[in-house]
Amino acid sequence: MTVASAAPAPARPRKPAPSRVLIGGLVAVAAITAWAAWEIDFELTSLFENFSNGWVVVEQFLHPNWSYLGNAGTAWMETISIAIVASFFGVAVGLVFAYMASQVTNRSTKLYRVTKWFLSVLRSLPDIAYVLIFVALVGVGSLAGILALFIFNIGIAAKLTAETIDAVEPGPLEAADASGSGTFARARWAVQPQILPNFLSYALYIFELNIRSSVVIGYAGGGGIGQLIQVQFARFNYENVSAIVISMFVVVLIIDQVSQYLRRRLV
């Protein structure tokens, strides 16, 4: 370095101390992690000790029973049907809730708060809880799956759509107000055309989610492909489970592609 020689260096600014929020945050994260690991008796040694147990299963998985795929056809039909019905009605009802959950379209602050609160309660329960509830109400089968996903979809559709409504261009709203339009006409003609592409793309996304959660739904008694997996798994027919999982992979991939294509055309 050639700098030092001549004049004495001016005082260097001190490096600022790390903010308290940052330190507090890091300590909190470390503490929570340690506590959580203790709470669930976290360990990885089993991975080495019992690896052979797992490997036996994996080996069966590597030899899928392709002939079993024929049986999966009907179950897939059921799963896709469940997803179609549940997403259709879920997003339709979700749209109504979305209008009520945005202050852009809902002029009543009270109703807005109640809707927001109701939706966050709806979203806080996992899909499996809804399946368990509806299985208890209407028995094991696709109907329980449809109803569970329907309720579950309302929460997601309403949340995503309400956020889109919050962000619409305010100009047309002002124009609607200036012409004395009523609440419904304003929502239908100043807001809905603006949110429609996003809304349809959320509908497709929700349909995809429903296909993905089919394993969970069926496992808990909601019909479809998950039920098949559950039965085969309970009988330790891992070769059959493997074939189903591979078919699941293909179906999800196809539906992803189709919905991506539709979405590109929408926006």
Add this chain to the structure above:
Amino acid sequence: MIELKDVTVRYPNGVVGLDNVSLTIPDGQFVVVVGLSGAGKSTLIRTINGLVPVTEGSLVVDGVEVAGASNRKLRDVRSSIGMIFQSFNLVKRTSVMNNVMMGQMHGIPAYRSLFGAWTAEEKEIAFQSLERVGIVEKAWTRASQLSGGQQQRVAIARALAQDPKVMLADEPVASLDPPTAQMVMKDLQRINRDLSITTLVNLHFLDLARQFGDRVIGMRAGKVVFDGTGAEADDSVFEDIYGRSLTADDVLPGKA
């Protein structure tokens, strides 16, 4: 007739939009309001149809007190006041027809408007409104496919479909190129003459103000500082309204 008596508008953040303004605008007059941005032009116009609430004073439009009116009543008042905006405020993703329908939404029951079931009569009113601004052939085009001038004309048609007694225009030509601006102003003037609709237009180009205003109102800091005919409003008057000497930005480019 529009009558403002000692109207003061104070926004929730404390800014005073209108400061003790009294004005009487007789039926059928074409009024141009000028002033710098922030002078209260926009507030004046938005106060007249109740988009901005009156803090103090009384404001009567066509015999109806707007100050302190209920939402229901405000909607009634607004349905007879057309409004045109600087940014057109069209719903770009739907057809021109549906945009013009917005003007009649006040009288259409919700069960029909939800499904877009317009009657032939309602469509005819929309067509006639579009005819007045000369773009009836675009009725079924998507609003997003129109040029700026065309969009502003659709917006005028939307206001006309309200069958308004009063027409308010907030900087209607500020986003348009000079020739289009002239055309849109002429449309507004013709409509004012043909249908004798009282018209209030905010402008910041003083040559347009002189050319079109039967009456020019100058505003500064929420107060009316000039009120006279277009002919009376010479450069010194504008310098007084603006509180500074005039520049090339104050006239419509390409004309001065």
Add this chain to the structure above:
Amino acid sequence: MSAETKAAPTKTPRPQEPGKARATIGAIVLVLLVIGGGYFSNADWSKFPDVFTEGWRYFYLMLKGIVQNPFSEPYSEYWTQAFNGMLESISMAWIGTMIGAAISIPMGFLAARNVSHPVVVQVTRVFLNIIRTLPELVFAIILLLPIFGFGPNAGALALGIGAVGTLGKLTAEALEGIDPGPVEAARAAGAPGSAILRWTYWSQVLPEVLAFWLYRFEINIRASAILGVIGAGGIGSVLSQAFRYREWDFIGILLLVIIVVTVIVDSISGAVRHRIIAGTAIKDKDIDTQPVGL
């Protein structure tokens, strides 16, 4: 309307209203799909009214469980089990998120087109996609339960593996979206690759990635309940037990605890996320609308 009485200038021909064939066909197809779905799902629609008749009865029973004195038997036991189960679920979700986050960092870099070799990018993406397609449940049942036995440890690992798929993808996308200017500047200054990755790439995506992690934590809390039902412990296991014996008063307490605790954790996590990404270009919504498989 008086518009007719006011003479229109000249009557020009009215343009033909465009046909609605496409919209009509679309609507018909959709309706047929839904009706077909209702039929081919093999749902027993005759049971549908039970939702209302049975629903009210069970709802009443659940409410009854909630309003009982929580210090009397067996309700004190119910409340304790509910809170312990929920704590276990949250711990499972937290550890799962930590594991997923740790593994997703290198995965994200490997899958980012502007960081890694195209072949590596493709291989990593296929791997991440496979994980994303398969629900955590599948990892849990095929691999983890045989090795780790039933319990939250297996659950946490399953959540961790599941999180790698989405977090890796989101991290890669965030990396691809960075401002390339600083990278160029660092290269021009002769910085070694590791320094570039740490101080230009990672610094730029950190807030966004942290927000993804928190969001994944919120999802994992719900997913942990799912794993619980197959025996991974936590509130899910308790819940499925209660449903098996139809103890509606217990179920009511469990659902209430799940709802309240989840809403609280969500709002804390949401507030932290807002704080982290405040001032960055990304919006909360950009994260929430990412298609993350639940």
